[in-house]
Amino acid sequence: MDSLPARIELITQLEGHDDRSWHVAWNPQRPILASCSADKSVRLYTYKSLQEAEKASLTFTYHTTIPTGHGKTVRAIAWSPSGKTLATASFDSNIGIWAQDEEEGAGVDDDKGRSTEWECMTLLEGHETECKSIAYSSSGNLLASCSRDKTVWVWEVHPDYDFECMGVLMEHSQDVKCVAWHPHEEILASASYDDTIKLYVDDPSEDWFCFATLTGHESTVWALAFSPDGRYLASGSDDKTVRVWERVQEHKWECVAVLKGHERSVYSISWGKGSGDGLGWLASTGGDGTIHIWAMSSTAAEEGGKSTLVHKLIARFPCAHDVSDVNSVVWCPHQGLENVFATAGDDGLVRVWRVILA
Amino acid sequence: MAFSGALTLTDLNDFITPSQACIKPVEQSNKVDVKDAGSAATQIQVDSSGSYYEVSANGSAPAASSTKLETAQISLNDCLACSGCITSAESVLITLQSHTEVLNVLSTNSDPSSPAHRVPVLSIAPQSLASLAASVSSSSAQPVGPSRILRRVEAFCKDVLGFSHVFDTTFARHIALLEHGREFLERRAGMGKLPMLASACPGWICYAEKTHPEMLPFISATKSPQQVMGTLVKEWMGAKWGRSPEQIYHVTVMPCYDKKLEASRQDFYNEAYATRDVDCVLTTGELELLMREKGWDLSMPVGGEEDAARRGAVGLTGSGTALPELIAHPGTSSGSYLQSLVSMCADASPGPSALSVRAVRTADYEEHTLADTGAGTVLLRGAKCYGFRNLQNVVRKVGRDAGVQVGRGAAGRMAAVRVRGRPRRGDGAAAEVDKGYDYVEVMACPGGCVNGGGQLKPAVSAQEDAEGYARDWAENGVKLNTDGGLPSSDARWGTRGWTKKVEEAYWHGLPTPPPSPGPETINGTSGNLSDDHQKIQWADELASRILQDLCQPNTSEAIRWNTTMDDEAEARRRRLFRTQYRAVESEVNGLAVKW
Numbered sequence: 001m002d003s004l005p006a007r008i009e010l011i012t013q014l015e016g017h018d019d020r021s022w023h024v025a026w027n028p029q030r031p032i033l034a035s036c037s038a039d040k041s042v043r044l045y046t047y048k049s050l051q052e053a054e055k056a057s058l059t060f061t062y063h064t065t066i067p068t069g070h071g072k073t074v075r076a077i078a079w080s081p082s083g084k085t086l087a088t089a090s091f092d093s094n095i096g097i098w099a100q101d102e103e104e105g106a107g108v109d110d111d112k113g114r115s116t117e118w119e120c121m122t123l124l125e126g127h128e129t130e131c132k133s134i135a136y137s138s139s140g141n142l143l144a145s146c147s148r149d150k151t152v153w154v155w156e157v158h159p160d161y162d163f164e165c166m167g168v169l170m171e172h173s174q175d176v177k178c179v180a181w182h183p184h185e186e187i188l189a190s191a192s193y194d195d196t197i198k199l200y201v202d203d204p205s206e207d208w209f210c211f212a213t214l215t216g217h218e219s220t221v222w223a224l225a226f227s228p229d230g231r232y233l234a235s236g237s238d239d240k241t242v243r244v245w246e247r248v249q250e251h252k253w254e255c256v257a258v259l260k261g262h263e264r265s266v267y268s269i270s271w272g273k274g275s276g277d278g279l280g281w282l283a284s285t286g287g288d289g290t291i292h293i294w295a296m297s298s299t300a301a302e303e304g305g306k307s308t309l310v311h312k313l314i315a316r317f318p319c320a321h322d323v324s325d326v327n328s329v330v331w332c333p334h335q336g337l338e339n340v341f342a343t344a345g346d347d348g349l350v351r352v353w354r355v356i357l358a
Numbered sequence: 359m360a361f362s363g364a365l366t367l368t369d370l371n372d373f374i375t376p377s378q379a380c381i382k383p384v385e386q387s388n389k390v391d392v393k394d395a396g397s398a399a400t401q402i403q404v405d406s407s408g409s410y411y412e413v414s415a416n417g418s419a420p421a422a423s424s425t426k427l428e429t430a431q432i433s434l435n436d437c438l439a440c441s442g443c444i445t446s447a448e449s450v451l452i453t454l455q456s457h458t459e460v461l462n463v464l465s466t467n468s469d470p471s472s473p474a475h476r477v478p479v480l481s482i483a484p485q486s487l488a489s490l491a492a493s494v495s496s497s498s499a500q501p502v503g504p505s506r507i508l509r510r511v512e513a514f515c516k517d518v519l520g521f522s523h524v525f526d527t528t529f530a531r532h533i534a535l536l537e538h539g540r541e542f543l544e545r546r547a548g549m550g551k552l553p554m555l556a557s558a559c560p561g562w563i564c565y566a567e568k569t570h571p572e573m574l575p576f577i578s579a580t581k582s583p584q585q586v587m588g589t590l591v592k593e594w595m596g597a598k599w600g601r602s603p604e605q606i607y608h609v610t611v612m613p614c615y616d617k618k619l620e621a622s623r624q625d626f627y628n629e630a631y632a633t634r635d636v637d638c639v640l641t642t643g644e645l646e647l648l649m650r651e652k653g654w655d656l657s658m659p660v661g662g663e664e665d666a667a668r669r670g671a672v673g674l675t676g677s678g679t680a681l682p683e684l685i686a687h688p689g690t691s692s693g694s695y696l697q698s699l700v701s702m703c704a705d706a707s708p709g710p711s712a713l714s715v716r717a718v719r720t721a722d723y724e725e726h727t728l729a730d731t732g733a734g735t736v737l738l739r740g741a742k743c744y745g746f747r748n749l750q751n752v753v754r755k756v757g758r759d760a761g762v763q764v765g766r767g768a769a770g771r772m773a774a775v776r777v778r779g780r781p782r783r784g785d786g787a788a789a790e791v792d793k794g795y796d797y798v799e800v801m802a803c804p805g806g807c808v809n810g811g812g813q814l815k816p817a818v819s820a821q822e823d824a825e826g827y828a829r830d831w832a833e834n835g836v837k838l839n840t841d842g843g844l845p846s847s848d849a850r851w852g853t854r855g856w857t858k859k860v861e862e863a864y865w866h867g868l869p870t871p872p873p874s875p876g877p878e879t880i881n882g883t884s885g886n887l888s889d890d891h892q893k894i895q896w897a898d899e900l901a902s903r904i905l906q907d908l909c910q911p912n913t914s915e916a917i918r919w920n921t922t923m924d925d926e927a928e929a930r931r932r933r934l935f936r937t938q939y940r941a942v943e944s945e946v947n948g949l950a951v952k953w
Contacts, residue, residue, distance in 0.1 A: 126750055163754075164751050164754075165747050165748075165750035165751050165754075166747065167747055168746050168747050168750065205720065206720055206854075207720070207745075207747060
């Protein structure tokens with residue numbers, strides 16, 4: 001057994017989906033964890049953190065289920081930065097926009113998790129086939145989605161749950177698996193079955209356009225995650241590796257690291273703040289059911305040179321969902337819970353974990 | 359697979375691309391012999407020449423017992439009937455409409471004295487002339503306008519290829535605009551739905567039929583200029599020449615590949631004579647290729663091309679088939695559909711009116727509002743909306759304003775999601791301001807038809823990235839025109855500056871676009887405009903005469919285009935100048951799709 005400096009500990013297991021669970025999303029403002037599934041539903045859980053001596057304990061409570069009404073699997077979910085709106089991406093090709101009625105419920109659940117119903121405020125149509133991923137920009141003004149129809153769409157969020165299509169990007173030659181926004185700039189990344197990653201920005205006087213294509217993965221790119229400081233982009237692939245790309249110029253990204261260790265496809269990655277002074281912790285998981293946690297840091301800039309990215313595996317947990325594939329891993333964004341993450345697996349379960357440094 | 363030679367995958371710059379590979383199953387036309395059960399096993403063998411043979415599986419069958427199998431072919435109609443791909447015609451096997459096909463037909467044509475002879479006629483779109491003009495001008499000291507290019511194209515087609523007649527399609531467009539205005543008034547009077555949406559863009563029509571059938575009642579039923587030209591050539595000119603429709607071979611040159619699909623629609627097939635109104639559509643690029651293959655230099659002037667530039671304004675000539683040439687319809691370079699309605703409504707208004715134009719983010723989405731300056735009431739609320747992205751927003755807006763459900767079950771979608779929606783804020787006056795459009799000029803290409811997928815591409819010097827390294831973009835399957843790897847504003851289309859040049863060539867010396875012809879400009883000093891005014895008068899008169907000839911109204915009085923004729927004549931008008939649309943049901947079998 002490898003002697004790694006940290007271990008991964010299961011906090012709780014959340015049951016209830018009748019089919020494989022695909023994705024989890026932490027509400028950025030409120031203590032809510034959402035999960036979605038092939039059973040076409042979204043389940044919401046609230047959680048409380050109790051400070052007991054040295055060790056924080058987290059307790060999760062089932063809150064509600066949104067049946068969604070999507071005709072097929074809900075593949076991905078995303079919270080708006082305000083935490084008030086949830087977007088669902090479904091294999092029925094549509095995107096649902098969900099919110100609670102503000103007049104009735106005053107817009108928030110109280111700590112007791114008093115529920116007001118989540119309703120579909122808008123259905124965004126346009127994709128021809130299965131919608132695979134969805135993401136809000138850091139400002140919450142833009143929503144991006146991608147699909148098996150090879151397109152990436154950018155929507156502008158207007159008041160009253162109105163949306164305007166800002167761009168239909170037809171750059172990939174195959175199924176687009178994932179979209180991700182830069183943590184503070186309006187840069188969009190997409191990953192595809194065509195083994196490439198594409199980066200897009202807006203031309204204020206015209207349309208969105210692809211300014212870079214990142215090649216290097218030898219198979220499907222399944223997942224993307226920007227580093228919290230926005231200097232790096234990580235990508236997980238069917239070639240069993242995670243690559244890290246550094247922004248070396250305003251519009252130029254280069255591969256600076258290849259993280260190996262998974263025995264099968266990497267389906268999901270998440271880059272959180274982690275503990276310590278480095279660049280944060282990168283979690284990866286996938287078809288081998290193993291969770292890897294990498295501590296990312298950079299060396300001080302050498303004389304006349306540039307800093308170098310350093311990655312170090314600090315924890316590993318095999319069979320995280322027993323024999324099942326793990327579809328998703330997502331760090332908790334809340335202060336004090338930087339070591340907590342959730343996973344979703346083909347067994348229909350959502351599990352919540354924490355990383356404990358030895 | 360025989361793509362038209364001018365077309366390679368990296369040329370594609372259309373904006374509705376196929377969403378998946380073609381999965382149309384190939385029809386089995388081989389007769390299956392009735393055999394004993396269990397003895398039906400056969401194998402397929404491929405011989406050295408690549409032909410496929412079906413042979414008996416049990417044994418050393420001699421060559422005589424094998425059956426040669428037909429090569430699978432996918433026709434344009436298969437594509438139109440399938441929503442497997444949201445057909446960009448480019449990705450489809452367009453074997454029936456290529457420049458080699460044109461050469462074949464011309465070379466195998468019978469002698470003109472023979473009854474089997476087909477009169478070859480070519481009609482070219484003004485956007486194609488503009489593209490050729492911009493291309494010629496870019497490499498010559500003097501700019502060359504579309505009228506000269508038309509003379510040179512005419513000389514090439516007549517002298518080298520043997521065409522009998524060469525026209526431009528602006529007169530057909532003039533008729534399309536007249537009929538389109540008439541249809542708009544019908545809809546305003548309650549016979550049909552508003553907003554009316556333009557129908558000249560076949561890319562948009564294909565998309566709407568496959569993806570947004572709820573939009574079809576809004577789409578103008580007036581034929582496109584290409585198809586009006588088809589009617590004029592095969593029905594009206596044919597009668598003048600004493601030729602039946604199948605005795606004419608009509609080729610059009612268009613800025614757009616999807617026009618090939620439009621021409622092959624069942625609606626434009628004449629069953630009685632087994633012929634189409636337009637037999638073959640070439641793109642601008644294919645015409646240019648044809649000229650290059652034949653060694654024709656378009657930059658060389660042809661005799662009399664300057665005088666002939668004025669030929670369009672010489673007036674009616676008896677019962678001939680001369681058409682006014684290159685009629686400038688002020689407005690947009692994509693057909694001026696919106697502007698023609700604005701002018702019509704302004705003319706019909708008793709008081710003075712003013713047009714205000716508001717760009718929504720870019721010039722590809724503009725709102726045009728015509729208001730009565732006295733009463734302050736709105737006479738017409740229209741929009742120009744180009745490009746796939748803007749098209750999405752128009753579909754959403756029209757669907758919302760008209761209260762129709764957008765989208766349907768292409769991938770079994772819609773399902774049971776209950777959209778709660780919210781009442782739109784604002785009441786009273788605010789609601790009035792937020793009222794929907796009366797008309798939208800919809801085009802699928804950003805920049806409109808001058809930037810069509812079939813247009814000539816600008817000469818590209820070298821493919822270099824930001825640091826000046828030559829890079830093989832194509833190797834990565836990257837479209838050269840759309841991804842230069844540079845975050846500069848010209849990177850995407852790569853051709854935006856070029857599109858501007860084509861737009862300038864389109865308006866040939868007029869301001870781009872020229873001001874709408876209010877009373878003050880019509881009597882203005884520009885010789886060009888007064889020529890145009892004459893031309894339009896001629897066009898109006900000729901249009902009325904054609905209506906009379908083709909519809910044969912039961913009246914001795916002279917008719918105008920807006921005359922309502924007797925029922926039988928009106929029925930003929932509808933058959934000749936209108937068409938219809940139908941939803942295409944999805945035949946996509948999820949299992950056949952590569953994931």
